[in-house]
Amino acid sequence: MKNLRSFGRCFVLLLVLFVHKVNWYCWHRRVVELLMLICRYVTAKAFTGTYGINYGRIANNIPTPNEVVRLLKAAKIKNVRIYDADHTVLEAFRGSGLDLVIGLPNEFVKDMSSNADHALTWVTDNVKAYISNTHIVGISVGNEVLGGSDLDLQNALYGAVKNIYNATQKLQLDKVVQITTAHSQAVFANSYPPSSCVFKEDVAQNMKKLLDLFTQMGSPFCLNAYPFLAYMGSPDQIDINYALFNPTDGVDDEKTNLHYDNMLDAQIDAAYAALEDAGFGKMEVIVTETGWASDGDENEGAATRENARTYNYNLRKRLAKRKGTPRRPKSMLKAYIFALFNENSKPGPTSERNFGLYKPDGTIAYDIGFPALKSSSSVSSRLSFKGFGAQTWHWSYISVLTACVSSSFLFLRS
Numbered sequence: 001m002k003n004l005r006s007f008g009r010c011f012v013l014l015l016v017l018f019v020h021k022v023n024w025y026c027w028h029r030r031v032v033e034l035l036m037l038i039c040r041y042v043t044a045k046a047f048t049g050t051y052g053i054n055y056g057r058i059a060n061n062i063p064t065p066n067e068v069v070r071l072l073k074a075a076k077i078k079n080v081r082i083y084d085a086d087h088t089v090l091e092a093f094r095g096s097g098l099d100l101v102i103g104l105p106n107e108f109v110k111d112m113s114s115n116a117d118h119a120l121t122w123v124t125d126n127v128k129a130y131i132s133n134t135h136i137v138g139i140s141v142g143n144e145v146l147g148g149s150d151l152d153l154q155n156a157l158y159g160a161v162k163n164i165y166n167a168t169q170k171l172q173l174d175k176v177v178q179i180t181t182a183h184s185q186a187v188f189a190n191s192y193p194p195s196s197c198v199f200k201e202d203v204a205q206n207m208k209k210l211l212d213l214f215t216q217m218g219s220p221f222c223l224n225a226y227p228f229l230a231y232m233g234s235p236d237q238i239d240i241n242y243a244l245f246n247p248t249d250g251v252d253d254e255k256t257n258l259h260y261d262n263m264l265d266a267q268i269d270a271a272y273a274a275l276e277d278a279g280f281g282k283m284e285v286i287v288t289e290t291g292w293a294s295d296g297d298e299n300e301g302a303a304t305r306e307n308a309r310t311y312n313y314n315l316r317k318r319l320a321k322r323k324g325t326p327r328r329p330k331s332m333l334k335a336y337i338f339a340l341f342n343e344n345s346k347p348g349p350t351s352e353r354n355f356g357l358y359k360p361d362g363t364i365a366y367d368i369g370f371p372a373l374k375s376s377s378s379v380s381s382r383l384s385f386k387g388f389g390a391q392t393w394h395w396s397y398i399s400v401l402t403a404c405v406s407s408s409f410l411f412l413r414s
Contacts, residue, residue, distance in 0.1 A: 046101055046138035046178040047286060050319040052079030052336035053357075054289060057086070059343040061360040063373060065092030068340070071362060072098055075370045081288065081336050083143065085126035094133040101138035101180075102126065104164065106153060109142045113159030116166065123167035127177060138178040139164060140288070144224060146203045146210075147186030157181065158209045165217055174217075181210070182222040182288040185230075185267065188274055193253040194260070194327065197270035198277045211280045221280075223271050224289035224338075227263040228311070228351075231302055238263070244292075244307060245314030258326040264290060264315070269327035285328075287335035290315070293351035294342075294365055303351045309366035312337065312357065316368055 055068060063071065069092050072080060082089055083103040093100050104112065104122070112119045127136050141164055145157045161179060168174040187207065191197045199207050214221070227243040241248040243263045250261040260266040264287070271285045292311035296303025315335070324331040342356035342365065359365050362373025 046079075046099065046180070047334050048078050048099055050322055050332060050334050051077065051316065052081065052334070053077050054081045054083075054336050054339045055089075056083060056339045056341065056343050056346075057089075058346045059341060059360060060345055062341045062343070063360075063362050065089045067362065067373060069093060069096050069098065071358070071371075071373045072096075072340075074374065077370075079336065081140065083140075085122075087126075087130075090126070090130045090134050090136075093135070094130075097135065099135050099137045101140055101178075102136055103140045104142060104160070106142050106145060109145065109153055109160045110156045112141070112163050113156035116163045119160070119163035120167040120170060123164060123171060123173070127168070127173060128171050131173065131176070136177060138180060139168075140222070141179060141181045143182050144184040144186070145181065146206055147184055147200065154203070154206055158206060158213065161210065161213060165213070178219055179217055180214075180219050180222045180286075180288075182224050184224050185226075188270065191267060191270035193251070193255065194258075194266045194269040195253050195255040195273050197273040199274050204278070208278060211275070211278060211283065214283065215280065220284040220286045221271060221275060222286050222288040223268065225264060225267040225271075225287050226290060227267065228292045228302065230263060230267070232300065235302065240302065240307075244310045245318060246310065256327065260326060262318070264318075265325045265333075268333065269325045272325070272327050284331060287333070289338040290335055291338035291355045293354045294356075295354040296351035297349050300349060300351050303354065305366050308354075309368060312366075313368040 053072070055072075062068075065086075065088055072078075073096065078097070079099050079101075080093075081101040081103070084105055085102040090100075090102075108122070112122065123139075127139065130136060141161045142153075142157055146154055148154065161181060165174065165179045168177050168179065185191060187199055187203050189198050189200045211221070231238045231240060231243040239248050240246075242250065242261075245262045245264075248261065250259055251266060252259050258269070260269070268285050268287065272281075275281060275283050275285070292308040293300070293303035294305045294308035315337070319333060319335060322332050323329065324333055337357065339355045339357075341358050341360060342354050344353055344360065346352045354365075356365055357368070357370060358373070364370060364372050
């Protein structure tokens with residue numbers, strides 16, 4: 001009852017501020033604090049709609065973060081993931097209305113696992129210090145750790161996730177910032193047919209602890225799924241049309257009598273099967289990376305501009321249907337595309353540097369319906385910077401307030 005009264009006071013104060021038309025731009029810090037108090041009663045959700053993008057920056061020739069924000073807004077891509085917590089990026093996203101998931105790089109995982117104070121400092125410096133201005137909705141702790149070659153890193157992942165989560169609790173951010181970690185398909189012992197998928201024995205112990213914690217936090221299972229890589233590994237056994245979402249006979253899973261007309265759905269349902277086998281059948285799977293390379297080495301024949309265009313165009317159409325997979329038809333598929341730009345400084349084969357929807361100059365790598373980056377001079381001068389900021393914050397608050405009000409009714413009815 002005490003919490004309910006506190007909730008009511010915060011909500012009434014917000015309504016008073018709104019009715020009396022308080023200057024939102026000047027009062028935004030106080031308003032955000034109040035909104036965060038209300039949203040403490042709502043489980044953190046880090047994904048709006050079905051489509052997102054990975055904004056990788058391992059390059060020396062891509063647009064500035066401020067230009068990237070303009071590009072993302074023009075393309076109407078709201079969900080964005082980065083692989084660190086670079087402060088120039090966080091500043092650029094200030095007041096943009098875009099939802100940002102930041103990353104704790106693998107090189108910090110062991111330290112965060114062994115030192116809770118360092119985890120608290122990291123969250124304070126990179127989340128708490130920015131969240132009133134930048135819409136940080138998630139923290140991804142490490143990337144593709146389990147199933148990798150560093151056993152010490154694998155053993156440290158659970159502790160890092162736990163300490164980061166505890167830090168968000170101490171800072172009262174746990175209900176507005178979702179904690180996750182992304183897995184490659186290397187965590188699976190097998191994935192064909194989808195119903196036979198289980199976790200590898202050497203990752204099962206760490207995975208079980210992690211999934212228990214994710215259940216407590218209400219976090220999804222995050223999967224990096226690449227039909228491109230699967231096809232490249234077995235081109236003689238896989239129909240490329242099946243990998244590209246093109247019309248095909250598809251694949252039947254005889255155990256479940258489910259039919260798959262594309263490989264991505266099968267890869268996701270393989271993850272669901274592994275989760276069920278491990279005792280976590282209610283956990284949602286979100287695709288945190290998927291894409292297709294537009295260029296490659298001589299032995300990467302499938303990495304062509306046309307194949308990349310076909311995959312990403314068909315994937316965009318697939319996500320726009322807002323439907324689930326054969327195994328989870330009611331769980332709407334959500335995916336972050338890899339990646340926003342071709343990144344010229346990435347190591348490895350040529351394909352690694354050619355996953356971008358955009359070229360480094362901001363022009364499209366191929367046409368799937370997104371606009372190219374326009375120069376700042378083409379933006380209308382009728383709105384001053386201050387006016388634009390005020391307008392952005394005004395509607396941002398209204399959107400958040402609406403979401404919190406809706407959630408409050410659900411809370412009060414439960």
